[in-house]
Amino acid sequence: MLEALLTYKFLQQALIAAILSGIVCGLIGTYVVTNRIVFLSGGITHASFGGLGAAWFWGINPIWGAAVFSIFSALGIEFLTEKTKLRIDSVIGMLWTVGMAVGILFIYLTPGYTPNLMSYLFGSILSVEIIDLKLLAGLSVVTILFFTLFLRPIQFISFDKEYIKTHRINVAIFRSTLLILVSLTIVFSIKVAGIILIMSLLTIPQTIAATLTSNYVRILILSVIFAILGSIAGLALSWHLNIPSGATIILVLFAIFVLTKTTIAFRNKFRKS
DSSP states (O other): OHHHHHHOHHHHHHHHHHHHHHHHHHHHHHHHHHTTOHHHHHHHHHHHHHHHHHHHHHTSOHHHHHHHHHHHHHHHHHHHHHHSSOOHHHHHHHHHHHHHHHHHHHHHHSOSOOOOOHHHHTOOGGGOOHHHHHHHHHHHHHHHHHHHHTHHHHHHHHHOHHHHHTTTOOHHHHHHHHHHHHHHHHHHTHHHHOTTTHHHHTTHHHHHHHHHOOOHHHHHHHHHHHHHHHHHHHHHHHHHHTOOHHHHHHHHHHHHHHHHHHHHHHHHHHHHO
16 A cells, blocks of 8 residues: 555645645534534435536536535525424425435436536545645544534533523624635535545544543544544555545444444443453
């Protein structure tokens, strides 16, 4: 793997993508898990497929179409659940299926060659391009700055929404901004894990971190570390075994989770005895 890393540029790009996606997924995933909006992120993920199909139909980069579609879906879910009597799970379910249906329809209507959607559905980190790295790098910088500057409001939004309102902080703007970051994280990381598996990158590292500490800042840091380690280990294993990278990354992260929980359980049992 090390020799190949020094030889092949696409493998170097894949490694950089694993690190950058680990950063954004680790940070944004912590917000997703602590606010219990995993199902919401799943709805955004699958709705973005509509943007992929529409972009392919109009001959533009599918990532841009997915980004626009996912942002509008996220803000649409927020608006409909706040301004109407519709239940959030119903709204998410509708946008989830409508987004997938729109994507399938546009791809069917696209004349000529039908694209191979496997890299978007299940991830293909080895096919990451320079533009993908630039987008991930830019998003990483923005996300780190946002969490650094507004860590306290983010914590209050996650755990005490009523308290933050007493400090004249516009919760709606913060929530909308965070939902946009969630959407962009999902779309820009699609090549790493794919539409079907990206939710795992937003939940498993954070769950592992939460089993080790209850401190929010430490969870953020550990989530990033576990996301990066899982992505790099999954990439190396998939390269060695010649198996799909996205699925391998998720399975490696799940193995780390099981190992962590098992170790903690044995340690607690040993202390009691």
